[in-house]
Amino acid sequence: MIINGKKKIWSDYQKEIPDDHYFYVRSCIRQNFFPASEKLFLEIVRDRLNLDFYETEHHTTCGGIAYHSDTIPQETVMTIVARQFALMSEAGYKNYVASCITSFGLYTEILDTWYHYPELEAKIKDNLWKTTRREFNKPEYLAHASDVIYKLRDKIASQAKYKLVNKDTGKPLKVVEHIGCHYSKMFPSKGVGGAEYPYVLTGMIESWGGEIVDYPERRHCCGFGFRQYMVRANRGYSLANTYKKFESMEPFHPDMIITNCPGCPYFLDRWQYVIKEMEGKTYGKDGQGIPVFTYEEVAGLVLGYDPWYLGLQMHQIDVEPLLDTIGIKYSKTDKYLL
Amino acid sequence: MGKLLDKLNKDYRFLEGLNACINCGTCTAICPAAEFYKYDPRIITDTVQSKNEEEIEKLLKSDTIWYCGECMSCVTRCPRKNAPGLIIMALRTLSMDTGLFINSEKGRQQYALSLALNNNILNYGYCVYPRTFKYKDHPEYGPVGKWIENNLDALHKKVGSNLDGQGPGILRKIPDEDLQELKRIFDMTGATERMDTIEKYSLSKAQELGMTKEEYLNYIETTIEIEHHK
Secondary structure: OHHHHHHHHHOOOOOOOOOOOOEEEEEEHHHHOHHHHHHHHHHHHHHHHOOOEOOOOOOOOHHHHHHHHHOOOOOHHHHHHHHHHHHHHOOOOOOOEOOOHHHHHHHHHHHHHHHHHOOOOHHHHHHHHHHOOOOOOOEEEEEHHHHHHHHHHHHHHHOOOOOOOOOOOOOOOEEEEEEOEEEEEHOOHHOOOOOOOOOHHHHHHHHHOOOOOOOOOOOOOOOOOOOOOOOOHHHHHHHHHHHHHHHHHHHHHOOOOEEEEHHHHHHHHHHHHHHHHOOOOOHHHOOOOOOEEOOOOOHHHHHHEEEEEEEEHHHOOOOOOHEEEEEEOOOOOOOOOO | OOHHHHHHHOOHHHHHHOOOOOOOOOHHHHHHOOOOOOOOHHHHOOOOOOOOOOHHHHHHHHHHHOOOOOOOOHHHHHHOOOOHHHHHHHHHHHHHOOOOHHHHHHHHOHHHHHHHHHHHHHOOOOOOOOOOOOOOOOOOHHHHHHHHHHOHHHHHHHHOOOOOOOOOOOOOOOOOHHHHHHHHHHHHHHHHHHHHHHHHHHHHHHHHHHHOOOHHHHHHHHHHOOOEOO
């Protein structure tokens, strides 16, 4: 009954997501740590589904990590974002899709602030013109890249080579979904499913054959905390938050974790390694960790891509036991080939 | 109103973040930082709401305002639509603008953050850039991280990156003209001024402690001298 109630609430928090014609901007963290995920995103939408996603080399960081580490002022980050919007306008696009959750949250916050304080938007327009001779229109639609994959989840399922199912038992894999805090905690109406019951990753997992694990600290932050990770003396904050989540999910025996935020998969992956080194504790089967994936990586596995083409060798927690559970073919010897 | 509160009232995040706090403590209950540090966003919100200049100045000099992780979990749950996370951002800005950040251990860390993140933006166009993200500074990167660092170019090529290459793509070289635009934005909108302010107070503090810049940076990045935790 409780699960049914949640499904009803989720269904009330849907948002319209355009099908096509997006201006695509990349994520600093994902390009560093999960580069193949962005490659696969564009391959899925462009090559498999023949959709129009445009990228220009002239876009830059949005400045979000610096802004949330308080090293640049709000006016600076707004002008950088206005420049990104100008690049979109110059290219003739109206739908804007960000690979990064920090960026998505920041864009949402900025558009909301400009709505309430139009004089600030006017000032930023002036700043942008004086510094770059550029002009911008605001996006008509702002999406996170996971919104797009959520929208396309059934089309991906229709081309699937594998399902998120244990090949031996036929049972769905138990999947923990972790949503980046800035996806919808600030502006719940901007995320699929709102802040309390986000459905963006759950929808993908259900469509691809898995089963979502509900656990007490499901909505707790991974612990990035910007300055709390970036400064060595503060890093215990980050580790402690991830530890709290794993202790909470442990009794539910998840097979895998899927995320939609740049930093979260890095922290959930690497802090498992640190917890093992410090405490000797592991959370997966047979002394292994629980593998952590981006949503594009999971889509790629379902579609039958080679795991090393997806960049899964860049994870610290080995993914091979999960690949074996699903029955995905791969070469052990190719993993670290360069 | 006092001069600190006047300045806070010019920050849009303060205006957006503070409505009428009813001191329910929901923000503190949900806050990841409050569980880890001696930190209570309810008290922060109540303090700024009190308009007490002395108490606000104490906050600006304290470690307290630097404990928040800006996850914004508080925003979702506040029944009165306050945003303690945004109030924190306004307080941090004022602490840096006034130089009061130099009085706290956590505040002094802004120098390391400013150099690392802002120089990445100005030099490369990214907040995080693989050639400046070093395993020696991030042992949690793990053995795989060490392997990635040792094979950076070959690995990125294999997984489809365009590391430092021309044209679009993953980790492409951001063209110089775009970096120049970022620099002009920094100069006009206060980022360069903030960097200079942080550096001025930090180098002065380093001199007071008898440290070189490098020694001071290592000190603020690695040293924990007081008890921050519950």
